[in-house]
Amino acid sequence: MKSQSIFFVVATMAKVNFILRSGLLELLQKRGYQIVVVSPFSDEPWFKQEFGAKGFYLEKFYSKGRMSRIINNLRGEALKIQHPELQQTAKIYAYLKRRYLSQKAEKNIERTKIFLRLIPERLRGSPVWWDSVERLLIHRRAYRKLFKKYQPKAAVVEDPGTDLSIYCARNRVPVVFVDLNLDAFTTRFISHFRPLAAIGVTSKIMREEVRSFHQLAENKIAVTGMLRTDFYFKNFKPISREDFFKTIGADPRKKLVTFGAKTPLLFPHNGDIIRDLINAARENRFGVPVQIFVRFDPNHDPADYPELLPHLLFERSEEKPHREHIANLLYHSDVVISVSSSFSNEACLVNTPTMWIGFDGDTRYEKYEDSYRISYDIPMIQRLLKTKGIPLVESKDEMLGLVKEYLTDSSIHSEERQNFIKQEYEVIDGSVAERTARLIEKVIHEKDSS
Numbered sequence: 001m002k003s004q005s006i007f008f009v010v011a012t013m014a015k016v017n018f019i020l021r022s023g024l025l026e027l028l029q030k031r032g033y034q035i036v037v038v039s040p041f042s043d044e045p046w047f048k049q050e051f052g053a054k055g056f057y058l059e060k061f062y063s064k065g066r067m068s069r070i071i072n073n074l075r076g077e078a079l080k081i082q083h084p085e086l087q088q089t090a091k092i093y094a095y096l097k098r099r100y101l102s103q104k105a106e107k108n109i110e111r112t113k114i115f116l117r118l119i120p121e122r123l124r125g126s127p128v129w130w131d132s133v134e135r136l137l138i139h140r141r142a143y144r145k146l147f148k149k150y151q152p153k154a155a156v157v158e159d160p161g162t163d164l165s166i167y168c169a170r171n172r173v174p175v176v177f178v179d180l181n182l183d184a185f186t187t188r189f190i191s192h193f194r195p196l197a198a199i200g201v202t203s204k205i206m207r208e209e210v211r212s213f214h215q216l217a218e219n220k221i222a223v224t225g226m227l228r229t230d231f232y233f234k235n236f237k238p239i240s241r242e243d244f245f246k247t248i249g250a251d252p253r254k255k256l257v258t259f260g261a262k263t264p265l266l267f268p269h270n271g272d273i274i275r276d277l278i279n280a281a282r283e284n285r286f287g288v289p290v291q292i293f294v295r296f297d298p299n300h301d302p303a304d305y306p307e308l309l310p311h312l313l314f315e316r317s318e319e320k321p322h323r324e325h326i327a328n329l330l331y332h333s334d335v336v337i338s339v340s341s342s343f344s345n346e347a348c349l350v351n352t353p354t355m356w357i358g359f360d361g362d363t364r365y366e367k368y369e370d371s372y373r374i375s376y377d378i379p380m381i382q383r384l385l386k387t388k389g390i391p392l393v394e395s396k397d398e399m400l401g402l403v404k405e406y407l408t409d410s411s412i413h414s415e416e417r418q419n420f421i422k423q424e425y426e427v428i429d430g431s432v433a434e435r436t437a438r439l440i441e442k443v444i445h446e447k448d449s450s
Contacts, residue, residue, distance in 0.1 A: 200224035225427030234430025260343035272361025389420025
């Protein structure tokens with residue numbers, strides 16, 4: 001029997017939201033394709049109930065083995081793209097990583113660099129050679145069975161560096177890379193790609209980035225838009241404020257200021273920001289009754305703030321991952337605050353006033369390089385800030401002052417937020433899933449006719 005299977009390789013909860021719940025899979029299913037979701041969540045009851053009920057085949061995704069991690073780290077270091085913008089970004093990230101890198105991690109990085117010097121330069125800098133090394137040394141019996149069982153026509157991935165993408169190359173299965181964050185080519189994927197058939201990018205800006213940084217052929221890049229935005233521009237129907245506030249235990253008579261608390265490994269000053277907001281609300285500095293709501297990042301334990309929890313509303317993002325909940329939270333918040341996070345990006349999609357924290361709470365560092373403020377010097381972040389859709393506040397008083405302005409008039413910076421959306425998301429017609437489906441089918445047809 002001729003296979004019409006498409007693998008969707010989704011390893012993170014965020015991409016479960018952004019890809020699996022985007023409507024793309026159902027669209028391809030209606031066109032006669034067998035959808036196989038390869039995910040570490042495949043055995044979990046909630047995952048089976050939601051995605052198994054839709055007729056998708058669920059298979060286990062295996063995290064990288066030791067050999068795979070070693071080769072992946074070596075490859076990533078050896079094939080880093082030497083571009084001035086990426087080098088500047090890497091320098092800034094090196095300062096940020098010093099906060100949380102253990103001595104063991106630092107030693108491993110140094111060992112990687114030493115080992116690379118033993119590889120001849122002509123091989124070390126060759127993506128083709130690294131592809132061969134991975135195909136030769138990385139073996140996964142489970143994946144061999146998976147490919148034999150389904151004989152996929154294509155694989156859609158969130159990260160082209162997964163073990164399974166290596167097996168795709170080994171079996172000549174075209175890989176399509178979709179739903180990329182705005183910083184995908186500047187901070188996340190800064191080494192030469194493994195073999196890819198196509199990439200669906202968010203905007204012309206990202207198309208130019210992938211062409212400039214990765215030298216990818218024009219015919220492999222399509223401006224499809226970002227899958228997650230379809231929900232906001234096509235399917236989102238907010239529930240009433242009263243009904244939503246019941247779900248989070250909030251008082252509909254009070255304004256809601258929401259703070260997306262970043263993992264302390266990157267930003268250890270969340271407690272100061274939360275305390276400042278609580279005190280300002282208690283002292284009526286905003287001029288209206290206000291309640292503070294905190295959404296904690298993955299692996300960020302609210303128990304780290306025992307003295308603050310009685311004075312606020314909060315949730316862990318792992319426990320409230322659904323897009324409907326997040327969209328309603330952003331929509332019904334009167335102000336959204338975050339720390340250089342896409343949380344604020346999505347607040348713009350529902351035209352909720354938002355801002356980024358550009359100071360270190362009550363801490364004052366002698367060296368600028370030790371401050372989280374340096375993260376906003378990354379060229380891509382500077383591009384976003386120039387739209388003024390997400391203002392950067394650089395002191396406690398500036399933050400509290402802007403919150404008060406927004407609570408008084410939510411239309412402030414509304415035009416700038418719309419400009420941010422037009423510049424960064426570009427394709428906002430609610431048809432991203434349709435364009436992405438056409439891109440996947442195009443890749444399949446090209447493979448079949450070759």
